[in-house]
Amino acid sequence: EAGVAQSPRYKIIEKRQSVAFWCNPISGHATLYWYQQILGQGPKLLIQFQNNGVVDDSQLPKDRFSAERLKGVDSTLKIQPAKLEDSAVYLCASSLAMGFEQYFGPGTRLTVT
Amino acid sequence: AQTVTQSQPEMSVQEAETVTLSCTYDTSESDYYLFWYKQPPSRQMILVIRQEAYKQQNATENRFSVNFQKAAKSFSLKISDSQLGDAAMYFCAYRMDSSYKLIFGSGTRLLVRP
Numbered sequence: 001e002a003g004v005a006q007s008p009r010y011k012i013i014e015k016r017q018s019v020a021f022w023c024n025p026i027s028g029h030a031t032l033y034w035y036q037q038i039l040g041q042g043p044k045l046l047i048q049f050q051n052n053g054v055v056d057d058s059q060l061p062k063d064r065f066s067a068e069r070l071k072g073v074d075s076t077l078k079i080q081p082a083k084l085e086d087s088a089v090y091l092c093a094s095s096l097a098m099g100f101e102q103y104f105g106p107g108t109r110l111t112v113t
Numbered sequence: 114a115q116t117v118t119q120s121q122p123e124m125s126v127q128e129a130e131t132v133t134l135s136c137t138y139d140t141s142e143s144d145y146y147l148f149w150y151k152q153p154p155s156r157q158m159i160l161v162i163r164q165e166a167y168k169q170q171n172a173t174e175n176r177f178s179v180n181f182q183k184a185a186k187s188f189s190l191k192i193s194d195s196q197l198g199d200a201a202m203y204f205c206a207y208r209m210d211s212s213y214k215l216i217f218g219s220g221t222r223l224l225v226r227p
Contacts, residue, residue, distance in 0.1 A: 105157065
């Protein structure tokens with residue numbers, strides 16, 4: 001069984017630029033999560049999808065971050081414009097349904113200069 | 114608000130020895146789940162062990178076991194017969210039964226000396 005795929009693995013951008021991350025969950029997984037992991041901290045949930053609907057986006061900075069999961073499969077997370085404090089690893093995870101075990105992807109390391 | 118605290122930024126263990134990683138949490142809920150995740154340098158989080166709060170028996174997975182003290186809100190991870198491959202960041206996490214959001218601690222880096 002293929003795991004959660006994410007791309008790119010690394011991204012370096014200048015502040016005020018935009019960036020997008022892509023996530024492909026495990027086949028058949030209805031729930032998808034995006035986490036932000038700042039260096040030295042544990043992951044923090046940004047947004048959770050159930051199929052193509054948003055379940056929780058309470059910690060998503062909506063003035064600059066957006067995410068979508070149009071067909072209930074792949075998802076993209078966008079930052080526009082980026083700030084220095086957005087430098088972090090962005091982890092995508094998926095689960096069969098809400099409350100089931102979450103499987104994580106390898107993450108995208110973003111550096112904003 | 115629920116919080117998870119890992120007070121040991123780094124721990125070191127000799128190969129084949131036993132090490133215990135500490136975790137405390139704060140919640141007013143009675144039904145919840147606790148987890149330990151391993152994050153190697155590849156960054157991929159891997160579930161190590163899970164504990165349901167309603168279960169009194171401590172969870173065990175091969176060399177990994179927990180000491181769950183509900184009244185003290187403590188959830189420590191014991192790794193027996195440590196192996197070089199156990200070297201990684203370990204995160205304690207909490208989830209309410211009524212929510213699906215994982216709340217993570219700040220992590221403990223485990224070093225394994227050959």
